[in-house]
Amino acid sequence: MDEVLIVVGPDVVADAGLIEEIAGREFAALGVRGSVTHARDAAHAAELLRDGAVVIPGRSGEMRELIGRAAGAVVWVDVERVDGVEPGEGATHLHGRGLGGIAWGIRHAAHRMRHPGRRRIPYGPHRDQWGDLYTPADSAPVVALIHGGYWRSIWAADLMEALCADLLARGLAVWNLEYRRPDLHGWEATTADVAAGLAALGDAGKVAVVGHSAGAQLAFQAAADGARVTLAVSLAGVLDLVEGDRRWLSSGAVAAALGRRVPRGAQASHGRSPHADDETVRLYIAASPLLRLPLGVRQLVVQGSADDLDLVDFGRRYTQAARQAGDEVTYLEMPGDHFDVITPATPIWQATAEAIAGALA
Known part of the structure; x- marks a missing residue:
């Protein structure tokens, strides 16, 4: 090398x-x-x-x-x-x-340098509208990766490159998606890009969409909005945006991304809030995975026990609610922090990768 x-x-x-x-x-x-x-x-x-x-x-x-x-x-x-x-x-x-x-x-x-054969494919005209496609020798199921970074533009698709290499070595194709972030382009641009980036896969057969942190919120929202996926995976995901805003997660990342705070007194319950006619409440209902249940697709929720305690809480409560709503959900909690879930050598990622490969087999 x-x-x-x-x-x-x-x-x-x-x-x-x-x-x-x-x-x-x-x-x-x-x-x-x-x-x-x-x-x-x-x-x-x-x-x-x-x-x-x-x-x-x-x-x-x-x-x-x-x-x-x-x-x-x-x-x-x-x-x-x-x-x-x-x-x-x-x-x-x-x-x-x-x-x-x-x-x-x-x-x-x-x-x-290790993966010169990857192909960067644009799905729109902006410089942040692209995906890197990694393909094994034979046709294979696709894992679409959506990076996190609390929806801030300083974080990008390079966060997921180690997972690209690991999944490719397991015989899976990988689509590492970049998108416009809301701090510079607004929330609608971000969600539209994720939808367009997944749609760019066309009829790819079995597809798992895997999001890390804020990327898990985007992945699950896309699944709820009808993206054609076999499996939706949350890696340390921000799955409850109402509590994420109220608890001022990552110094107000939720409100900064959506452009507004959730109203006081609004309830996290599928539009049954007394403020449900409020535009802000409708925005949170559309964006928060917890409020979109049931998603109607198989899900894997992965959480490191040494991560932010609010994220541990979100993962556990989301899983309980999803099961009650009738979704098929596997919850995987193991030792690890926020980045261990995207680090190939860790036990929590190894267990996650095996679960993803098994679901796509």
Whole structure:
């Protein structure tokens, strides 16, 4: 495998030793060769651009001009949030994740080099309307992955790439879906994109839609809205938006995504709220998986016991309600945190993957 090269811009505000530590840990965890180079200036950085390079440009205007250059599969990582960046053809821009974004950038570069055969297929004109399709040698059932990130644009489909590799190795086709997030484009754009992205699969036979965190809400809403799926899977899902808003989950992520808070006194019960004629209540009823029961499709709800306690509560209560509504639901709770459910080596993901493969067999 080719080497992952980390290029640090000359004015990046971060401890150089800490960047080396982050890179070293990721190289070891991924089993890749890698190195870190501190560019003297933009001209030096330009000489280093190539497939597999992870570049932290900083704020220098000359460095940032390089981002739009066609230089291959370069991964640009801004540790601060910088919306609207247009990387050159074949490149990726990750931003807003702090220094932890460097680790995600290294993972993305490694996965791209290991799986050059994936196909990026647009389902709309916007740069965030696409899916990456991974296909085994033979025709196979499809697992559609919908990433989370509490509906915020700093998180993207790269979160699910490790699962793409794991599922592909199990003989399953994978559709890793990107979509416009509501913080920049509004809630209707997000839900429309997920529906369109799943519809782009056409008549793919058996399809499992698998969402992580906020992506589970989107996956289950799509299933409730009539997406043709065999199995809907929640990985640490936000399945109760009313309580998610009232408990101020992730610093108000629900209200920020939907654009409004649920009214005081409204009840989480299929439109039987005294405020059911209120537009906000109707929005929550349409979006919250708990309020869309029964979904009418087979479901798997996966939850790490060391995750946010509110998510554990949502998963357990959702499962009870879904069963009472007549849905076929399997609940899988095992040791693990919020990211263990999307980490291939963990027991909770191994059990999840086996369950998904079994349901699609």
